[in-house]
Each structure stands twice: as C-alpha cells, then as structure tokens.
Amino acid sequence: MPGPARPQDGYHARMPTATLFRLRLQEHDSPVGTIMTLRDDEGVLRGLEFTEHGERLRMLLRRQYPRRQIDIQPGPADLDMDARLQAYFDGDLQALDAIPLALGGTEFQRQVWAALRAISPGATRSYGELAALLGRPGASRAVGLANGANPIAIIIPCHRVIGADGSMTGFGGGIPRKRWLLSHEARASRGDIPFSLTMQ
Numbered sequence: 184m185p186g187p188a189r190p191q192d193g194y195h196a197r198m199p200t201a202t203l204f205r206l207r208l209q210e211h212d213s214p215v216g217t218i219m220t221l222r223d224d225e226g227v228l229r230g231l232e233f234t235e236h237g238e239r240l241r242m243l244l245r246r247q248y249p250r251r252q253i254d255i256q257p258g259p260a261d262l263d264m265d266a267r268l269q270a271y272f273d274g275d276l277q278a279l280d281a282i283p284l285a286l287g288g289t290e291f292q293r294q295v296w297a298a299l300r301a302i303s304p305g306a307t308r309s310y311g312e313l314a315a316l317l318g319r320p321g322a323s324r325a326v327g328l329a330n331g332a333n334p335i336a337i338i339i340p341c342h343r344v345i346g347a348d349g350s351m352t353g354f355g356g357g358i359p360r361k362r363w364l365l366s367h368e369a370r371a372s373r374g375d376i377p378f379s380l381t382m383q
Contacts, residue, residue: 232334
C-alpha cells in the first residue's frame with residue numbers, strides 16, 4: 184500500500200504571518216489622571232485610555248486587529264493632542280472632534296461607536312435608547328458590550344451612556360471619572376466656566 188501523502192519536496196506549510204502594526208505611545212496630563220494615546224504611522228488615532236488601564240487597551244486592540252502584530256513604542260511629544268485635550272478640559276467640548284481616528288472591531292461595534300459620537304455633550308443615553316436608535320430595540324446588552332470595547336475613550340464618549348434608571352453604569356476609566364466627565368460636560372454646555380471639579 185502506498186505510504187501517507189507527503190508534501191512535495193521544497194514545500195513547507197506556513198501559517199499566514201501577521202502584518203506589523205506600529206503604534207506610537209504618548210502621554211498627556213489631565214485633571215482626571217494621565218491619558219495615553221496611540222497613533223499609527225500616518226498619525227491617525229487608534230487608542231485613548233487612562234494610563235493605569237493601558238493593558239486593557241492593548242487587549243482591546245489585539246482583539247480588534249487579530250491579523251496584525253501590534254508593536255507599541257514611545258513616540259515623540261504630541262503637542263497638537265496636548266492642546267486639544269487642554270482645550271476640552273478648559274470647556275471647549277468640540278476641541279476633540281476634528282482629531283483623525285480609525286477603528287477596528289466588528290460592523291456592529293462601529294455602528295455603536297458612531298451612535299456614541301452622535302450624543303451631544305451634556306446629554307446622556309441609556310443602552311436601550313442606543314439600541315432603539317440603531318433599529319435593534321432588543322439588543323441593549325450587545326450595545327453595552329460594544330460600549331465596553333471602545334478603544335478611544337472621551338472622543339468616542341462611552342461615558343455618556345447610563346443605566347435606564349439614570350444610574351452610573353460601568354466605565355473603563357472608573358465611575359468617579361465618568362461622573363466627573365459628565366459633570367464637566369454639563370457645566371461647560373451651560374457656559375458655566377471657569378470652574379473647578381474634583382473626582383469623588
């Protein structure tokens with residue numbers, strides 16, 4: 184009987200190699216803690232998170248770009264991002280809108296993230312309201328999962344989503360920061376600046 188089939192001479196089966204995805208890390212001061220940002224080689228923003236949750240951001244990016252080998256290295260000072268973040272925290276709530284960004288994730292996740300950006304500063308929505316806006320009224324849990332997978336905090340304002348009863352639901356940066364950001368945006372939207380808030 185013939186022996187088991189063998190690959191042709193000179194042929195070696197190979198797994199597809201992951202494409203290198205280089206990201207440059209910068210850190211920025213803020214009233215609610217140090218913020219880290221990740222930009223790609225074209226300067227497009229791919230991630231924004233508070234530094235103590237940096238490993239969570241790395242995990243999200245690995246899930247959202249499964250065919251890429253993510254390489255994060257320190258980058259040069261990002262003075263434009265420094266200025267835009269400072270303006271936001273000084274009360275200019277549109278200061279972050281023009282920052283170029285790109286997202287991985289699933290189509291549904293990107294739909295949820297787009298819906299988050301449509302929530303006006305100073306306003307909030309519940310998970311159920313977002314699901315209804317997306318034409319998926321029974322998908323509030325899926326909306327919550329997509330909200331939690333958001334890799335670009337503040338700019339994609341997942342902090343503007345609250346419980347159906349108005350409660351402060353989970354936020355990757357922590358409930359005290361969520362409460363601070365909502366208070367900041369509400370006061371700035373009313374023109375109640377300058378002001379000083381503390382995290383509690």
